[in-house]
Amino acid sequence: MIKAVLVDDEPLARSMVAEYLESYPHVAVVAECNDGFEGAKAIMHHQPDVVFLDIQMPKINGFEMLEIVDKQPAVIFTTAFDEYAIKAFEQHAVDYLLKPITKARFDQAMAKLLDAHQAETAKENTRKLLEQASHAPGRLERVVVKTGSKINIIPTTSIVCLEADDDYVKIHTDEGTFLKNKTMASFEEQLDPQLFVRVHRSFIAKIDHIVRLDPHEKDSHIAVLSDGRRISVSKSGYSRLKQLLGM
Numbered sequence: 505m506i507k508a509v510l511v512d513d514e515p516l517a518r519s520m521v522a523e524y525l526e527s528y529p530h531v532a533v534v535a536e537c538n539d540g541f542e543g544a545k546a547i548m549h550h551q552p553d554v555v556f557l558d559i560q561m562p563k564i565n566g567f568e569m570l571e572i573v574d575k576q577p578a579v580i581f582t583t584a585f586d587e588y589a590i591k592a593f594e595q596h597a598v599d600y601l602l603k604p605i606t607k608a609r610f611d612q613a614m615a616k617l618l619d620a621h622q623a624e625t626a627k628e629n630t631r632k633l634l635e636q637a638s639h640a641p642g643r644l645e646r647v648v649v650k651t652g653s654k655i656n657i658i659p660t661t662s663i664v665c666l667e668a669d670d671d672y673v674k675i676h677t678d679e680g681t682f683l684k685n686k687t688m689a690s691f692e693e694q695l696d697p698q699l700f701v702r703v704h705r706s707f708i709a710k711i712d713h714i715v716r717l718d719p720h721e722k723d724s725h726i727a728v729l730s731d732g733r734r735i736s737v738s739k740s741g742y743s744r745l746k747q748l749l750g751m
Contacts, residue, residue: 508555643694688706
């Protein structure tokens, strides 16, 4: 039996997918969810084989939801047109279904899901999809993290600095520190370069939280931040700072 979870804020879209799935008696819909919060909880609880997922939803979007799920399932997106996302889907999603979804197109997606070779790689492809989506054009305005069972939405305006920590990034904010399983490179690419600067391979600082720069050994410096934190500034990081600050 294949377990499926439906995550979409449009009840009509969910009911249509559920109706189409009635043609597949070996697929069981174990949960229907109205938003990403509900979806993340349902996925962690049911450990489904596949999720039919919308992208644009209230609270958190489909990509943000997948990022906070520990064990990512295969994904079939059910979405309105999104040019960048479709490029990512074509490479890594099981399939994407543009609304309104026809039964014939739905059956094509199911054929891909049920293909033995596809099934073996689908969950790994979800991870690759998220990595590609993290490099989408546009400015990052918030970060969604999960701490235990709690989901936090962090506005980038509250970030003081980011710090590399093995496979994670520590996000230091006015409210505390949070861990995100994401690369420093993807944060550097998506954060507004007029507000954030990569001062060191291990640190990205929000410019208006830098109180002063102290000389350190050789050509390096130490940045003192508004919360008292002291972070390393490399020679190249110092050059970027000088350029941004007109020093």
